[in-house]
Each structure stands twice: as C-alpha cells, then as structure tokens.
Amino acid sequence: MKCLVTGGAGYVGSHVVAGLLDAGHEVAVIDNLSTGYRAAIPNDIRFFQFDLLDAEAINQILANEKWDVVLHFAALSLVNESMCKPFYYLRQNYITALNLIEACAINGVKRFVFSSTAALFGGKERFSLIPDDARVEASSPYGESKFLIERALVWADQIYGMRSASLRYFNAAGADPLGRLGEEHTPETHLIPLAVDTVLGLRRNLKIFGNDYPTRDGTCIRDYIHVTDLAEAHIRVIELLDHRSVTYNLGNGLGFTNMEVVQAVERVSGRKLPWDWAPRRKGDPSMLVADSTLIRWETGWSPRYSSIDVIVETALQWRKKHPHGYEKLVNECDLYNSILI
Template sequence: MARYLVSGGAGYVGSHVVLTLLDQGDEVVVLDDLSSGHGGSLQPGIPFVQASLADRKALDEVFAAWKFDAVFHLAALSLVGDSMKEPLRYCRENLSNSINLAEAAVKAGCLRYVLSSTAAVFGVPREVPITEETPTLPVNPYGLSKLMMEQALGWAEGANGLRSACLRYFNAAGADPAGRCGEDHDPETHLIPRAILATLGQLPPLHVFGTDYDTPDGTAVRDYVHVMDLAAAHVAVLPRLDQGSVRYNLGNGRGHSVREVIAAVERISGQKVPYENGPRRAGDPPVLVASSARMMAETGWRPRFDDLDQIVETAWNWHVAHPRGYGTQRSAA
C-alpha cells in the first residue's frame, strides 16, 4: 500500500484522482485551500490539510508528518478568460506555487511528481490530432503558466532527481458513475455542465459561440475525456516514472461538436436544451482533438468511457442528484 499527496484534491479532477487511489487501497492526504474546491467532495476519514501552496511552512509540515510515494499536483488557477485579465497573477501563482510544492517534495526525498497540465500549452495548432510533438505555443497566460512549469520540471530532473509526468488534459467531463463526486464550478465554464444546468433551469440558455466554423455542422469540435479516465491516467503513469520524466496528451482521440454535445444532453435528459447562437470567441480554434497514442503505448492506459453519451449520462445523473452542487464545505481536520 502506497501513500500519496494530492494537492487540489477537493477540486473537480483532484477529487476523482483521490477516489481512484482509495479504490485501489492506497492512502491519500489531500492538500487544498478550498478557494475553488469543495469540502463536500472529500471522502470521509481521509487526512485533509487546508492550506495554500504559497505557505512554505505548511508544506514542510505536511511532508514532515507523512512520507509520500508520489505527489499529484492538481491545484491551480484554471480559467482561461480570467488569465487574460490577470496574466501576472496566473503566471505568478501557478508557477510559484507549483515550484513550492516541488521543492518541498525534493527536500523530503519524494522524487515522483505528477503535474496536471493542459492542452492550452499548444495554443492554436495547425494540425490535428495533436501529438506530443506538436509545437507548444500557448495563446493565453493559463497555458503559458503550465508550460513554464513543465519546463522547470524538465530542468529539475537533472539537477534534483525529480521525475515528473506532465499530463496535458483536453476537455475533462463527466462524473464518478457511483455518484461520489462530480463537477461544481462557480462560475461554470465547461460546455457539458452548462448545457445540463441550462436544461435544468439553473443557468440561462446555453450560448453557442460560432456556427460558421469549417466543421461538419459549423460549430467547434473538442475532445471530451471522462474525468475518471483522467484520474486513472494519473495512476497508470507512475510506473513509467521509474524510467524518467514524461509528457503525455490525454484525450479520447474523438472530437465532438457543440451541436453534438447538445444532442447528447437531449438524448440523455429527454428534454430540449435551451440555447442561442452567437458569434465566435476570439482565439477559439475550430478543432482540438488529442492523440493519446504515446500514453497508451507506454503505460497501457485506455479510456473506458469513450462514448459521448456515457460521459454526458454520468454528468447528468450527478447534477440531478445534487441540484445545489456540494452545497457545504468541510472545515480543515
């Protein structure tokens, strides 16, 4: 049995990583400042430390209290639009906090570090599917902040022996099929939950940004990967770190348009999704689809929820069962 530290473990993807680790019998300590995570997502009985990654003393205390086999780092500022308004804050906090955690891990002799990265490191790619060889040219400060940390980790392997896995997510979606965790953002910016919440009357009609793209139905195409598949990838990558640091793209390898997502929500819910068409958003590429071939070949990982209706169904079920999201927060233990 191993023990892991999960920063951002009360957040959307982080809480599902925690579930995956617990389900396989491992011990987990969650570190989260609850600025965007939810105490209600934390599983009963697990150690939880409410602290900021900017607090170096708190980090040292965590590593002194427990010995970890690896660190999963999922805490970050992650809203692309906000990053355009506050570029210095995004670059400062995402990079410096990630470095603080990495330095604390190195100091404690924990030399495996899994970083939640993003497809935003690629910017607007010229070709799809996007592979690990696709040039990294971020077009927003959020993507830049993640790319800078990826580069810092590359140097840290040679200097400090810190082996890292940078997992570049595409569009995380869905919820734990057992209903233990789900997606609860404020504001909610992701398409699938926005479509669901609009259908449930909890948000205004969905706004479709652009209907004149060079795609089969004119709307933007994205790669939706189930959150439990992302969580499984964090675990699958650990043995690969014995051979050195890695960078992997994580997606389904299948693209779905905005209109296809709307149709899937309507099939699952049996209701019409209220929506209105509007102009494109600046900087939105027509198609973003991942190639996860390297991850699959080198780790054996495979998406289990590779059907859009499966993904939407788990999200729909969670939102129907949790009309107020998590509702309350758990105080620090």
C-alpha cells in the same frame, strides 16, 4: 503507496483521490478551498487546508513524512480570467508549484504527477490530431504558467532525480459513475455542465458560440475525456516513474462538435435543450483533439467512457441528484461518505 494530492478538493483532483483510494492507496489532501469543496474529500483521510504560497507549511509536511508520490492539481484554471489577471495567474500557479516542487526535490520525493493542459498548445488553427511533440506556444498566462511548471520538473529530474509525469489534459468532462463526485465551478464556463444545467431548467438558454467554423457542422470540435478515465491515467503513469519522466497528451482521441454535444444532451435527457446561436468566443480554435497514442502504448491505458452519451449521462445524473452541487453540503455531512454508506 502513500500519496499526497494538492487540489484534491477540485473537480479533477477529487476524482483522482477517489481513484487512488479505490485502488487501495493511502491519500492525504492539501487544498486552500478557493475553488474546491470540502465535501468532495472523504472525511476519513487527512486534509491540510492552506495555500501553497506558504512554502514553510508545505516544507513541513514533506520534511516530516515520506511520500511515495505527490500529485499536483491545485491551480487557477480559467483561461479568460488569466488574460485579465496575468501576474495573479503566473504567481498563483507557478510560484506555488515551485514551492511544492522544491520541497519535494529536497525532501527526496521520487515521483511527481502534474496536471498540465492542452492550453499550452495555444489558440492556433489545426485540422488534425495534436501529437505529443506538437510545438508549445501558449496563448494565455494560464497555459504559460503550466508550461513553466513542466520546465521546472525537467530540472527537478536532472538535478534531484525526481521523476515526473506531465499530463496535458484536453476537455475533462462527466462525473464519477458511482455518483460520489461531480463538476462544480463558480463561475461555470464549460459547455457540458452548462448544457446539462440548461436542460434541467437550472439556468436559462444556452448560447452556442459560433456557427461558421470550418468543421462538419460549423461548430467547434473538442476532445471530451471522461474525468474517471483521466483519473485512471494518473494512476497508470505512476508505475512508469520508477524509470523515467514522461509528458503525455491526455484525451479521448475523439472530437465532438458543439452541436453533437447539444444533441447528446437532448438524447440522454429525453428533453428539448433551449439554445441560441451567439458570436464566436474570442480565442476559440476550430478543433482541439489529442493524439493520445503514446500514453495508450506506453501504459496500456485506454478510455472506458469514451462515448459522448456516457460522458453526458454521468454529468446529468450528478446534477439531477445535486442540483446545487457541493455548495449546500459544505460544513454538513460529507457527501462522499454519505453516498457510500
């Protein structure tokens, strides 16, 4: 299939690009490189660098060529930042997606895969798995922007027949098991890459936010899903889109506490991880774990890298090999190809 991927230079997008190429599909990437890295995209695929606010540019690409599927990852994704810059987030996520969805719909694209988020379920306390039909109540402009896009896709289906899959991710983590790609955010706010960098001595003391949550060890529980499993799910759902649109929760279905993550990092690295308690982080619910039975049932997908040790191991291997991430590789040889050769 001929696939157009927006945000293909980012963490999840680049792993999906790798999965599509490994499965034999043709891929082109659009990315403004605001948070992604050129080195995360293979040199031998087509790359368009522009911002999706440029409706004319996106329209040209969709009008000039026929694409079998468009996968949309390009977005700002820091929940806390969205609380400080709500309109920036709404514009940058929603308006860009509308430009893309409209261009796809009017140019006859029939399949669209959208990177949505569990953040649209809000910061409400829950002590059971979150079902696919849980009530949406976004508690940040980030979560709201993703829900607005899901709604636009409903109309693109009803009016233009463009089928879509909205995949509501839980905590994407880990790195490509072949070592081609990894996680690199600036600033980094996620637990696993921070813990990995700390154990490798690339940063000081990790802070663990809160020890008085009503969970098995007092720390928050999250559903870490390996990014390669996440990528595989995108490829599986494309097949369904010949018939209908779908919305799925996408998680491992397993919850790990922050303390269990700390222990996994120590176990896998064989080193002591320096960490301290810190107060609760505002807006963190005790537990966020997906009930992902629907996507498993309807597509046959299931996670291959569900163990927290494997997730941490791949993240650790990536950082060991690339302690400075992609930063130093920009404008040098393409990392992806240099590793494959």
